Amino acid sequence: MIRNRQILLASRPQGEAGLDNFSLVEQDLPGPEELAEGQVLVRNHFLSLDPYMRGRMNDSKSYAAPQPLGAVMLGGTAGEVIASRNPAFQAGDSVVGMGGWQEHFVVDASQRGVLNKVDTRHIPLSAYLGAVGMPGVTAWYGLTQIIRPKAGETVVVSAASGAVGSVVGQLAKARGARAVGLAGGAEKCRYVVEELGFDACIDYRQHPDLASLSQALKAACPDGIDGHFENVGGLILDAVLLRANAFSRVAMCGMISGYNGEPIPLQYPQLILTNRMKVEGFIVSEHMELWPEALKELGGLVATGRLKFRESVAQGLEAAPEAFLGLLKGRNFGKQLVKLV
Amino acid sequence: MIRNRQILLASRPQGEAGLDNFSLVEQDLPGPEELAEGQVLVRNHFLSLDPYMRGRMNDSKSYAAPQPLGAVMLGGTAGEVIASRNPAFQAGDSVVGMGGWQEHFVVDASQRGVLNKVDTRHIPLSAYLGAVGMPGVTAWYGLTQIIRPKAGETVVVSAASGAVGSVVGQLAKARGARAVGLAGGAEKCRYVVEELGFDACIDYRQHPDLASLSQALKAACPDGIDGHFENVGGLILDAVLLRANAFSRVAMCGMISGYNGEPIPLQYPQLILTNRMKVEGFIVSEHMELWPEALKELGGLVATGRLKFRESVAQGLEAAPEAFLGLLKGRNFGKQLVKLV
Structure with missing residues (x-):
């Protein structure tokens, strides 16, 4: 024993x-x-x-x-x-x-x-x-199976310095997209841009209301938002929808802003219609058939130092x-x- | 002249x-x-x-x-x-x-x-x-391209007696699904069930709050909701999400409840995640390549009296x-x- x-x-x-x-x-x-x-x-x-x-x-x-x-x-x-x-x-x-x-x-x-x-x-x-486990495959699935970014498109990800978000942005960059993160604090934002190679990162703590956050997204995404990987929800999702392009895609992975039971209503669901968006929730453990493909890409990138x-x-x-x-x-x-x- | x-x-x-x-x-x-x-x-x-x-x-x-x-x-x-x-x-x-x-x-x-x-x-x-024009093709597109009902699934449609909704339910029935409508008033609901052949229809005017409408949907959809065709939005969409099954699909076609500028927030967007739903907005005029196929089915059904x-x-x-x-x-x-x- x-x-x-x-x-x-x-x-x-x-x-x-x-x-x-x-x-x-x-x-x-x-x-x-x-x-x-x-x-x-x-x-x-x-x-x-x-x-x-x-x-x-x-x-x-x-x-x-x-x-x-x-x-x-x-x-x-x-x-x-x-x-x-x-x-x-x-x-x-x-x-x-x-x-x-x-x-x-x-x-x-x-x-x-x-x-x-x-x-x-x-x-x-x-x-x-x-990066070579559940969080990495989560990033890979939402990005490649739901957002499916084309080169030149803009992909936004919340909790961008985290285990999932950091991989989302790097995979988006590898596919020729513009990657914009949202993270809490200047240090995380600096890391997201300077170490991970995102094109921009917004410190959401500096933008506590919808108008301000939406304005920051407009500045960071001059061509609008084509794909969004959501880990947080609430104000962030509202702000993203205000900048979403026609035919944009949202991968709903987490809504940590509501985990304690706080109400997190979506203010303008009509934007899903007017922008002809696709919003899709997923759980990576329900797509085991894709894990080998995902882990092969992620493992190769980590082993060669290209995924940080x-x-x-x-x-x-x-x-x-x-x-x-x-x-x-x-x-x-x-x-x-x-x-x- | x-x-x-x-x-x-x-x-x-x-x-x-x-x-x-x-x-x-x-x-x-x-x-x-x-x-x-x-x-x-x-x-x-x-x-x-x-x-x-x-x-x-x-x-x-x-x-x-x-x-x-x-x-x-x-x-x-x-x-x-x-x-x-x-x-x-x-x-x-x-x-x-x-x-x-x-x-x-x-x-x-x-x-x-x-x-x-x-x-x-x-x-x-x-x-x-x-039925053999834009409204009919709208119904056809949302049902067959987004909701894609399987036999035995339950499809809900708001504004069910209208030009679009009436076709949605009849096409769903033709595909072996259970069709449940939402309409305003007893006369419309009777028409939806007795004339159009829906399995059930809820008079939303009898259910002015979320708890009541959600309860009515539960009664009409004992196996939950697999597909929803949204013409109205607001309270109806909230209530549907509370009864949505895992992997359910929402075709966002209209949100008439917000056309005058009223706020129509979505109360529980986290259900899109927890139910792994797909919510997709569309405009039928952007899918002209599918009109011939849709009109062929719709025209055949109307000409033979099977689509009322x-x-x-x-x-x-x-x-x-x-x-x-x-x-x-x-x-x-x-x-x-x-x-x-």
Whole structure:
């Protein structure tokens, strides 16, 4: 047996989430000698923290079943096989899976996709939770399957310095489009333009009302907006619609501005009609058939240094709740991880 | 020369449109003997009145250039060739075109599509302004190109007794879908179900708030909503989104509830994301390549009595403004026409 520390969902947030919604517990896990046929024991090196987790803390109807109360927080992990009774894995393998917020987990790895071996020779392990993982594929899907930018078009993305947004803009640039980001604060905006290569980035904190934000978008997008990748919603989506071109496309990926239950009405839905727009929501886990193609492009770009990313790394399992709450407030810079080893 | 009576846009509405926004004038038109090479003189038998005309009375940015002030009101017409100096037309031909709100017009018919001959042996002339014209093709496009219903799915349409909505539901039924209408008043709802064959119709006037309308939709759509054809917007769109299924599609065709400038915010845009919906605006005149296919189906259905429609017919050019204002308030029943002959 081995001792395993976990973080559970202790209670559902009323409005904003807080530290008291989580609890840290210890449990006993089967040790290497106690594994059943097909099982693998994994030590998590990194936990992925992602905005979608906030939605699952609520008890309301959403695309996925709510996170169960009293159960370990769900989430992607990257780690190392400690012991295996599965012929496809052996001790020392680098793997990614849905290990949750805990230090170890045991999984029956017989079912395809539950645990995936990854190659860390050219790509760092943590990147498989970011640019070469779910966030990267999310960016790839929304950009290439919904926005489908043509060279010369303008693509806007909110939360542009984050794990998803940073990839959206770089992929758009690689396709010859103009990439314009929205991010919170001058430092993030500088990073988005100078490091990631976006054409412009708007600090939305400097534009707290619709008229001001819309004006900033007009300046940054002199030819209007042809594609928009939405991670935030609310005021940002309103402002984008006011600058949207005919036949523009909006990929709806996240609406973090409403995750605490705040009303986030869309002020001018009639623009979808007058601009003959297409607005489409998606969840990347429902399009698994495209992951191999996406991961091939993303992995190649990361391995050759053409796709850049940044990570915020919290240290130790007990730091996960605080880091997660920070992510919801935009305190992270790039992909938010928790390092356990 | 012949005397021609016309209705002009005299002023732009401030809020609700009124009779004083129109003026009736007389002008001289070239007579049969004065036509230039290629020109055709047409006597309009029917004017088409359509909600889109209200949008063009405003001076604001929209998909089409605003209707010019002081010019004849634009619109579709069906009539008879009085004289022709164009080899493709001869006196007595039944034709449809964009003749506008007037009794006669002269047009250079050399350009393809400006004037079209129609066959009135099996289809009445007026139907070419309705079920076998622009409104019918609008219904066909939104249903078959955006909603794409599968057999057994549920399709909802607002303004269900109108020229567009009535066709949407009947085409949905023909494809094996459940058709649910929204209309104003018990008489229209009875017509939609008993005459047009919809499965259900909700009198939205009985449900003035979101909770009530959403509840009525739940009762009429026990398996949720897979496709929605929107002619109205506002409260109706909000209520539909609350009952929308995963992967549902919304064809945005009109938002008549906001044509006078009232705010019509969409209360829960996050449902587009959580339900992975596709919301798409369109204008049928931008898809001319599909009109032949659509008209073939619609014409066949009307000629064989399988596609039913109803008309509200105002008599005489001077009745057009009043009839148009009534259309905007839902006082029409089916396709609103003005009969001139």
